[in-house]
Amino acid sequence: GIQVEQSPPDLILQEGANSTLRCNFSDSVNNLQWFHQNPWGQLINLFYIPSGTKQNGRLSATTVATERYSLLYISSSQTTDSGVYFCAVEGEYGNKLVFGAGTILRVKS
Amino acid sequence: ETGVTQTPRHLVMGMTNKKSLKCEQHLGHNAMYWYKQSAKKPLELMFVYNFKEQTENNSVPSRFSPECPNSSHLFLHLHTLQPEDSALYLCASSQDLLEQFFGPGTRLTVL
Numbered sequence: 001g002i003q004v005e006q007s008p009p010d011l012i013l014q015e016g017a018n019s020t021l022r023c024n025f026s027d028s029v030n031n032l033q034w035f036h037q038n039p040w041g042q043l044i045n046l047f048y049i050p051s052g053t054k055q056n057g058r059l060s061a062t063t064v065a066t067e068r069y070s071l072l073y074i075s076s077s078q079t080t081d082s083g084v085y086f087c088a089v090e091g092e093y094g095n096k097l098v099f100g101a102g103t104i105l106r107v108k109s
Numbered sequence: 110e111t112g113v114t115q116t117p118r119h120l121v122m123g124m125t126n127k128k129s130l131k132c133e134q135h136l137g138h139n140a141m142y143w144y145k146q147s148a149k150k151p152l153e154l155m156f157v158y159n160f161k162e163q164t165e166n167n168s169v170p171s172r173f174s175p176e177c178p179n180s181s182h183l184f185l186h187l188h189t190l191q192p193e194d195s196a197l198y199l200c201a202s203s204q205d206l207l208e209q210f211f212g213p214g215t216r217l218t219v220l
Contacts, residue, residue, distance in 0.1 A: 043211035045211075088152075097154065101151050102151070
């Protein structure tokens with residue numbers, strides 16, 4: 001099945017700093033989503049982005065499907081950005097989302 | 110209520126108990142999912158229902174039994190669980206198996 005690798009596994013930022021999280025996947029995809037899991041376990045949708053670029057406030061994402069990676073950019077980070085960021089993909093011939101192991105982000109004030 | 114709701118939010122049960130988790134989606138979607146998130150492991154898909162029909166059972170033990178009476182409600186019936194089944198159980202829904210939206214989860218502890 002499709003493989004998903006996220007990097008870095010852990011990231012500590014000072015408030016106000018920018019960061020880039022990466023998601024590599026092993027096959028063509030129909031679906032790619034970025035999520036933020038808050039400390040209470042809720043998975044919050046950030047982007048549905050099987051290809052192209054999207055922006056939402058301080059967050060933006062780019063997926064280069066032909067090169068099998070996606071990037072999540074966080075600018076001017078805030079302490080509320082802390083949590084785990086997951087990339088999840090569904091392969092072109094698959095029928096389920098496969099999640100990466102996540103990036104644990106800690107933003108310090 | 111909006112989005113995807115789950116009840117209860119926390120559940121503690123003994124290995125001989127029978128309990129059920131409930132999920133309800135208010136998004137008008139036609140597909141619903143159960144996922145399991147154990148400590149230090151990626152989220153694992155358990156079941157998928159599309160138009161109330163189960164289309165995926167990801168080799169889940171029979172002590173977990175899903176039920177989808179309509180496209181808005183999904184249950185997970187639990188019986189004779191093991192301590193290693195303690196985890197966060199997440200429900201999600203989507204339209205046409207595309208973008209998925211998740212509920213807040215039920216944190217289950219099996220004693």
